[in-house]
Amino acid sequence: MKIATAATRSLRIISLPPRVPRAAPHARRQTVLPRSLAAEPERCPVDNSPPSGHPLQPPAARRSAARRGVGPRKCDAARAGVAALTTCGPRRYTGLDLARGRSDPVTPLDYEPTVADFIRTRVERHGDRTLIVHGERRLTYADADARSRELARGLMASGVGKGTRVGVLMPNGPDWVTTWLAASRIGALVVPINTFYKPRELGWVLRHADVATLLGVDRFLSNDYVSRLEDHAPILRTPRGPFLAIEPLPFLRHVWLQGGAPPAWADGSIDDLAAAGATINPGLVAEAERSVAPADPMILIYSSGSTADPKGAVHTHGATLRHAYQLNGFRDIRTDDRVYSPMPFFWVGGFVFVLLSAMHVGACLLTEEAFEPGETLAYLEREQATVVAGWPHYGKAMAAHPDFADRDLSSIRSGNIYDIVPVAMRPRDPELRPTALGMTETCGPHTIE
Incomplete structure (x- = not known):
């Protein structure tokens, strides 16, 4: 092969030796399988690898498994433990099936992914079912739709x-849900605010x-x-005009507060x-709803700000709901779960x-004014919770409470607060339980193992 190059206004012809094609990395080592192993093996649910010792397992994976002590017995235990936590019923594949790269078995969205269409279809399918329980308050899906419509009309009037x-x-509670529905269904951008903010943070x-x-x-x-x-x-303490106009919060115009006298x-x-x-x-609300598209911003949600000022991430209707x-x-x-x-x-x-x-499947949410281990245990027993989700320290606090042994939590069948779920549902090896990574910027979990 000859290449022409320009150097100091002269043209030189450089002859190069012919290139010898190199085998692709995957073609350098071939494994000939016996007939008995020609079929796709049952892969490990922990790392999707073939069973230990199988010829299809790459040498690096075999060495990694040996270092971690993951042999056939531990792998089988992991398979049983993970499957018990991820089974999604006869009409769905498990999360492991999705992780293995199979095409998405979940039925595609059958509604336009906007909040207005989302709540409309929830009412059509689960209207009389309870959406949320908060103490003595109970709100059905139909109630949430009606109340949010009222609030949406009020917002438009303001x-x-x-x-x-x-x-x-x-x-958390019914008011949070209906307020979010009301604002987002007419295209407003909802900004959830941390209830623990101090004056400067707020x-x-x-x-x-x-x-x-x-x-x-x-x-x-x-x-x-x-x-x-x-x-x-x-300056808020001074008399105001028909609407707010203050320098510290230059865009704030209206404030509506529930509780005592405003x-x-x-x-x-x-x-x-x-x-x-x-x-x-x-009809004006209905027209406003029709003007909202899946690509329109729905929520501006802030990170915790544990190491710096919180970061705000904007997510659209379509991205969030999908x-x-x-x-x-x-x-x-x-659908019959109480979460x-x-x-x-x-x-x-x-x-x-x-x-x-929970809303996607028509399940019921259980919320409370504040977490207190003894009261929460009584609440879970009374409301027959079936799914519990949260951070580990909640489970440890409840398991350490004197009332824990006397509470009937047999209704719980799933969740990740492992200290209070039935023993048979807990991972056999805590190191092999499913984990997830997520960020505010990615709208929640983005990697699930």
């Missing part, structure tokens, strides 16, 4: 429309997110949000907001992996 930033400062997020309308509670546990807002912006600078309570919607024709739906392919959750989780909805784990996950 000037909220497509793209308006609407902050939600509430704990003010920082409201300003960083350009929140124009704030819906919330006046207090939660020991958190007084009226005082915290006033501490951040003392402060003078607030527009009123959440119930007042719903009542104000009586002036809006219901991702939550696909994650259910890795989970064992059914308990203390994970807050203002973070992506509680919102996507708990709330949206």
